[in-house]
Amino acid sequence: MYSPAVRAGNTVYISGQVSFDKEDRVVGKGDIEAQTRQIFENMKAVLEAAGGGLDDVVRINVYLTDVSNRPGFHRVRERYFRADRLPASTLVIVKGLIHPDLLAEVEAVAVI
Amino acid sequence: MYSPAVRAGNTVYISGQVSFDKEDRVVGKGDIEAQTRQIFENMKAVLEAAGGGLDDVVRINVYLTDVSNRPGFHRVRERYFRADRLPASTLVIVKGLIHPDLLAEVEAVAVI
Amino acid sequence: MYSPAVRAGNTVYISGQVSFDKEDRVVGKGDIEAQTRQIFENMKAVLEAAGGGLDDVVRINVYLTDVSNRPGFHRVRERYFRADRLPASTLVIVKGLIHPDLLAEVEAVAVI
Numbered sequence: 446m447y448s449p450a451v452r453a454g455n456t457v458y459i460s461g462q463v464s465f466d467k468e469d470r471v472v473g474k475g476d477i478e479a480q481t482r483q484i485f486e487n488m489k490a491v492l493e494a495a496g497g498g499l500d501d502v503v504r505i506n507v508y509l510t511d512v513s514n515r516p517g518f519h520r521v522r523e524r525y526f527r528a529d530r531l532p533a534s535t536l537v538i539v540k541g542l543i544h545p546d547l548l549a550e551v552e553a554v555a556v557i
Numbered sequence: 558m559y560s561p562a563v564r565a566g567n568t569v570y571i572s573g574q575v576s577f578d579k580e581d582r583v584v585g586k587g588d589i590e591a592q593t594r595q596i597f598e599n600m601k602a603v604l605e606a607a608g609g610g611l612d613d614v615v616r617i618n619v620y621l622t623d624v625s626n627r628p629g630f631h632r633v634r635e636r637y638f639r640a641d642r643l644p645a646s647t648l649v650i651v652k653g654l655i656h657p658d659l660l661a662e663v664e665a666v667a668v669i
Numbered sequence: 670m671y672s673p674a675v676r677a678g679n680t681v682y683i684s685g686q687v688s689f690d691k692e693d694r695v696v697g698k699g700d701i702e703a704q705t706r707q708i709f710e711n712m713k714a715v716l717e718a719a720g721g722g723l724d725d726v727v728r729i730n731v732y733l734t735d736v737s738n739r740p741g742f743h744r745v746r747e748r749y750f751r752a753d754r755l756p757a758s759t760l761v762i763v764k765g766l767i768h769p770d771l772l773a774e775v776e777a778v779a780v781i
Contacts, residue, residue, distance in 0.1 A: 461647030535685030541650035573759030
């Protein structure tokens with residue numbers, strides 16, 4: 446239905462990542478930290494398949510379903526990015542995501 | 558008030574497209590498939606004016622007002638993209654769009 | 670926690686700007702025009718630090734918490750962009766932003 450990532454020159458557009466395993470089952474129901482870890486592990490895999498990694502991310506868009514999950518999201522996110530290579534970031538609260546148990550979605554642009 | 562598309566080098570940023578006709582009247586009230594068709598016809602026209610087409614789209618962001626419209630959206634979307642040139646994609650459910658009868662909005666980046 | 674802007678070649682990705690002052694206090698509680706001014710003043714400062722300005726913006730994404738604030742948002746926005754250099758634009762209504770008193774957030778891409 447879509448591509449996990451599309452490269453155009455050295456820019457790589459990464460589809461919104463959610464806390465699904467390889468069979469599209471939700472990982473970490475009700476647990477924002479577990480979901481955030483799964484999201485960034487999925488994103489790392491997509492980036493590695495494109496020849497890069499999380500250090501190449503220049504921008505992320507974060508969609509949460511509840512603002513109360515923001516601290517937990519950030520606690521995990523901090524472990525995935527180098528302090529001197531933080532991406533530009535936008536975070537908004539949405540009405541929903543593609544599955545009712547998902548708490549977060551993260552989209553990214555990388556330059557590899 | 559805005560540009561339908563802005564080119565920077567070979568990258569074209571396309572404004573969020575909704576199911577409006579040329580007089581900004583909603584097409585397909587209550588009908589997600591009709592609205593999705595109108596959106597991609599509008600996007601095709603914007604891309605053609607920029608010298609490209611839907612095959613040049615590298616990323617789309619989809620905003621729906623109700624997750625129940627996702628299957629209908631995808632049924633129509635599939636007809637507009639070549640299976641071997643699918644864009645990266647993010648889909649979230651929002652509280653609303655710029656007119657209460659709109660069910661979907663799609664923003665895109667193309668490389669022409 | 671994030672970078673206000675990240676440059677990749679001549680493309681600059683600007684984080685979502687909200688109506689915070691330098692101590693992250695909300696400016697213009699309940700006043701969409703005041704908040705929109707603060708947002709574009711903040712964005713201008715970020716762009717100037719990156720060696721550019723609002724004329725270099727090629728795309729904006731606008732997130733409002735209530736569609737009734739759209740006219741006030743647009744009234745102010747018009748003063749910040751040259752009529753012959755309007756960015757591509759997407760506007761959606763979200764459930765919330767990172768602080769309950771925020772009415773708008775604007776993210777941008779510039780080419781400098």
